[in-house]
Amino acid sequence: MRALTWHGKHDVRVDTVPDPEIVNPRDAILKVTSTAICGSDLHLYDAVIPGLQSGDILGHEFMGEVVETGPDSTLRKGQRVVVPFTISCGACFFCQRQQYSACDNSNPVDNQDLTEPLYGHAMSGLFGYTHLTGGYPGGQAEYVRVPYSDVGPIVVPDGLEDDKVLFLSDILPTGWMAAENADIEEGDVVAVWGCGPVGLFAVQSALAMGAGKVIAIDEWPNRLDLARKLGAEVIDFKRTHVLEALMEMSGGIGPDAVIDAVGMEAHGFAPDTLLDNLKQRIGVGADSAHALREAILAVRKGGRISIPGVYGGFLDKFPLGAVMEKGVQIRTGQTHVQRYLKELLHKIGEGELDTTFLISHRLPLEEAARGYENFRFNQNDWTKVVLKTG
Structure with missing residues (x-):
């Protein structure tokens, strides 16, 4: 064959x-x-x-x-x-x-x-x-x-x-489970990093579960347009300061739930991303996790973090202090x-x-x-x- x-x-x-x-x-x-x-x-x-x-x-x-x-x-x-x-x-x-x-x-x-x-x-x-x-x-x-x-x-x-x-x-069950892991309640503000296939299905699923506002974050115009057509508001991370925009779009509180649909190969020009990508190329690091770090900083205190994005090994610069001090919950898995x-x-x-x-x-x-x-x-x-x- x-x-x-x-x-x-x-x-x-x-x-x-x-x-x-x-x-x-x-x-x-x-x-x-x-x-x-x-x-x-x-x-x-x-x-x-x-x-x-x-x-x-x-x-x-x-x-x-x-x-x-x-x-x-x-x-x-x-x-x-x-x-x-x-x-x-x-x-x-x-x-x-x-x-x-x-x-x-x-x-x-x-x-x-x-x-x-x-x-x-x-x-x-x-x-x-x-x-x-x-x-x-x-x-x-x-x-x-x-x-x-x-x-x-x-x-x-x-x-x-x-x-x-x-x-x-x-990818459809993955997007659905990602939204389910975010424990979405009626009217919640939900932010989704990545408008690839899983991210778009997470947007669709979050809205189907009753989210009041879903904010999709990506750099590609066509993918952002697909998210917009599903009913999401969008952020182009190349043109907008993501954390500032999310605070404004959530009434100064931060999203109730965040979904990292990017995973271990985050791209862009943020300093941590450039360092992670370099370490991947020379074989001393596996995971580039800018999207996850940003999601942790963005989620409101007492909020929920869902990680459908694939991670395979170790990462550094992990904001564990923010996870603990903000009292957030994390759910992930295949x-x-x-x-x-x-x-x-x-x-x-x-x-x-x-x-x-x-x-x-x-x-x-x-x-x-x-x-x-x-x-x-x-x-x-x-x-x-x-x-x-x-």
């Missing part, structure tokens, strides 16, 4: 690789119909997250048609399904509490040994990411093996085309996708949530490398890339 493979920093290629096979009785094989490039994939493209090996198949946002099943799978051949990017067994301590992204059984033991010293506990399995998260081949391919297929995938009703439901695999699938699928089917506004480009899988390059270096125009197989 054909698949998008990683070969080093900014070097991804569509290669011919072996077809996937059933390994476990709970497996299923999907013929991928649609897959997308995620902002988290860019951390791999930029080689700032370790654990990739040359030839690894990328991609964790995908859906398709079931073509083969193991004897213990609950799926049937011919069904269309969306697959969560989190791989979860459904039976461990964490899965039983619907904390699916903390699954104890989906990451093979050999790989758990790599992450436990770093995080204190082993990470769970993720599709198409690194060997720190299991080394599972991803879905930017013609076919993919889906472990625990009786737990993760959700069957898509007839009449809902791929573009409407594809983002159930990751998304418990399976927890939200039925609710969000229903909202899409009823027309309460739209996802298609985000898609700027549709490309054949063979042009995936061009999609990565533009999604990384032309962020104003390339807001979301969907790859079509066949």
